[in-house]
Amino acid sequence: MNSRKKLIAGNWKMNKTSADGVALVNDIVAAVGKQADVDVVVCPPFTAVESVGRALEGSEVKLGAQNMHFEASGAFTGEVSAPMLRAIFATHVILGHSERRTLFGETDELVNKKVLAALKNQLKPIFCVGETLGERESGATLKVVQTQVERGLEGVNKDQAASIVVAYEPVWAIGTGKVATTEQAQEVHAYIRGLLTKLFGDAIAQKVRILYGGSMKPANAPELLAQKDIDGGLIGGASLEARSFVELVNAAVAAK
Ligand code: PGA
Numbered sequence: 001m002n003s004r005k006k007l008i009a010g011n012w013k014m015n016k017t018s019a020d021g022v023a024l025v026n027d028i029v030a031a032v033g034k035q036a037d038v039d040v041v042v043c044p045p046f047t048a049v050e051s052v053g054r055a056l057e058g059s060e061v062k063l064g065a066q067n068m069h070f071e072a073s074g075a076f077t078g079e080v081s082a083p084m085l086r087a088i089f090a091t092h093v094i095l096g097h098s099e100r101r102t103l104f105g106e107t108d109e110l111v112n113k114k115v116l117a118a119l120k121n122q123l124k125p126i127f128c129v130g131e132t133l134g135e136r137e138s139g140a141t142l143k144v145v146q147t148q149v150e151r152g153l154e155g156v157n158k159d160q161a162a163s164i165v166v167a168y169e170p171v172w173a174i175g176t177g178k179v180a181t182t183e184q185a186q187e188v189h190a191y192i193r194g195l196l197t198k199l200f201g202d203a204i205a206q207k208v209r210i211l212y213g214g215s216m217k218p219a220n221a222p223e224l225l226a227q228k229d230i231d232g233g234l235i236g237g238a239s240l241e242a243r244s245f246v247e248l249v250n251a252a253v254a255a256k
Helices: 018-032 046-056 082-087 098-103 108-120 133-137 141-152 182-200 221-225 242-255
Strands: 007-011 039-043 062-065 092-095 124-129 165-168 209-213 232-235
Touching (some): 007 165, 018 046, 133 141, 221 232
Parallel strands (some): 062 092, 092 124, 124 165
């Protein structure tokens, strides 16, 4: 048991129109919109962020985006900035998701610029790290995660650090139905907390939420959420339906 409030975040990826997103959050709000025992965040695609935000008004559910540019404005065709997200009341932003890293070439250096820009604009980064199957099989998991954490959080100061959320997402578990074992997940989560302790000191490291992501479902969530250093989940597939997402929120409430 620790003092960290659990957090369940839905990463909708490239799914849901604005209207479909509003319908989904209406159901989520009706079921768990008033509870404040765990933090709940939904991260729709950009075209639905504002409409979903309006549907969340008056509830405890918070609004996030899935990506952003590190500059505030300018000639960056197709991009969206932190001040733009703040202006439509987003509070969180997923950064460095493995799909951004592998499909869109995001490097640790780029992710770091985004993390710093998010923090400067009072957006809470949900900062993602995780190893590929090849890296795990070659025994490189901890080294890979260390590099991603150290490079991704370079230049973050102690005052900012507590508002960061880290998401450990083994790439081989994302969207594959293969979930990390609780031992595998807890080992990496504890290791990440150790890295945060080195970077920011123990008091702050104890405050940072570290989420597990990768095929988290209502069936496997209770065991994962019972682990000492697993403070919630970043949910892809199971966040696209109200019933499974609400069950995950309830599993976090039960595990608190
Ligand atoms: P998944 O995705 O739950 O569908 O595995 C998690 C994520 O990519 O954030």
